[in-house]
Amino acid sequence: MPTSDAVCVLVPTLDEGETIGDVVRDFRDAGYGNVLVIDGGSTDDTQAVASEAGARVVEQSGTGKGQAVREAIREHVDSEYVLMLDGDGTYEADDAEAMLEPLWSGEADHVIGNRFADMRPGAMTALNRIGNRLINGAFGVIHGESFGDILSGYRAFTRDSFEEMHLTADGFGIETEMAVECAKRGIATTVVPITYYPRPAGSNTNLHPIRDGGIIFLELYRRAKTNNPLFYFGSLGTVSTATGFLVALYVGVEWVTRGISHEVLAVVAAFAILVGVQLLMFGMLADLILSLHREQLRERE
Incomplete structure (x- = not known):
């Protein structure tokens, strides 16, 4: 020893x-x-x-x-x-x-x-x-x-x-x-x-x-980002998607109750949802790649 x-x-x-x-x-x-x-x-x-x-x-x-x-x-x-x-x-x-x-x-x-x-x-x-x-x-x-x-x-x-x-x-x-x-x-x-x-x-x-x-x-x-990409990109995607849905909800309520259309906010909501979904998909893909990489390392060891 x-x-x-x-x-x-x-x-x-x-x-x-x-x-x-x-x-x-x-x-x-x-x-x-x-x-x-x-x-x-x-x-x-x-x-x-x-x-x-x-x-x-x-x-x-x-x-x-x-x-x-x-x-x-x-x-x-x-x-x-x-x-x-x-x-x-x-x-x-x-x-x-x-x-x-x-x-x-x-x-x-x-x-x-x-x-x-x-x-x-x-x-x-x-x-x-x-x-x-x-x-x-x-x-x-x-x-x-x-x-x-x-x-x-x-x-x-x-x-x-x-x-x-x-x-x-x-x-x-x-x-x-x-x-x-x-x-x-x-x-x-x-x-x-x-x-x-x-x-x-x-x-x-x-x-x-x-x-x-x-x-x-x-x-x-x-x-x-490199150790748990699903959490990293998933959390960003969740925030972006949730923000987009909240803005979209506000636009919908305003249009139904007051007849006011918020075209710019509607575009922003759609963009936020689209980005959020893409980030979630990217996180899942990155997590899959990381899992395969770790499996290959274990096999080499």
């Missing part, structure tokens, strides 16, 4: 000077000597504190957590296994072994830490809880998988499985994108219960719930 020497603990940071030192020391005390902090150009003492605590510190060339993760793994990580977490002190090193065990046993190639299994009081606001539940529910509906907590920042994965993914998100959407890629490419994924703590006093979050939540929802929907 592999040892901790085969693991790189990857910590993307931005202005985490208040917490990063304790995070690095906790993992080094737990036996993980290879701790890589990739920093997004912090204006506080994050880099100095992390280096003093024993981490290898690299400043990313771009911006955003997603870009940092891609750059770190492709250019600075040589280890077979990667344990990724945030540097805000909300995750603990004691959960590392449980996160890595499915990789070492061959049970999975990607592990997600479920924060809701043991979330300490004050660790997440009510708004964030609701948003997380909605996003996880939407993920299950759109992509047909239930990973429990797709927004969790505590991940363990093999380097090979990461290389299989096509990741483009620059910001906090990286976790969502990784979950979608796992579902899309059939990467063996398991969920492990972890403990999630409140951010320590003096530590400021870089997350903007409304803005980042909207970006995540859009990413989920955009990714459905």
Whole structure:
């Protein structure tokens, strides 16, 4: 069985000077000597504190957590296994072994830490809880998988499985994108219960719930185009068709009750219905093609 020497603990940071030192020391005390902090150009003492605590510190060339993760793994990580977490002190090193065990046993190639299994009081606001539940529910509906907590920042994965993914998100959407890629490419994924703590006093979050939540929802929907085309085009087609029927109903009522004809609205209604039906048909065709493609891949494997 592999040892901790085969693991790189990857910590993307931005202005985490208040917490990063304790995070690095906790993992080094737990036996993980290879701790890589990739920093997004912090204006506080994050880099100095992390280096003093024993981490290898690299400043990313771009911006955003997603870009940092891609750059770190492709250019600075040589280890077979990667344990990724945030540097805000909300995750603990004691959960590392449980996160890595499915990789070492061959049970999975990607592990997600479920924060809701043991979330300490004050660790997440009510708004964030609701948003997380909605996003996880939407993920299950759109992509047909239930990973429990797709927004969790505590991940363990093999380097090979990461290389299989096509990741483009620059910001906090990286976790969502990784979950979608796992579902899309059939990467063996398991969920492990972890403990999630409140951010320590003096530590400021870089997350903007409304803005980042909207970006995540859009990413989920955009990714459905290639993973669940029937949902993607079908939802657009349903909206277009329903809108057309509502406009047509209004035109019909106006003509019957008041004798007013809305020629322009009638044309708009017909166009919306036509486009909607075409989108629905295109979604069904795309879904058929995707199913055949997946079947061929399974046969090759």
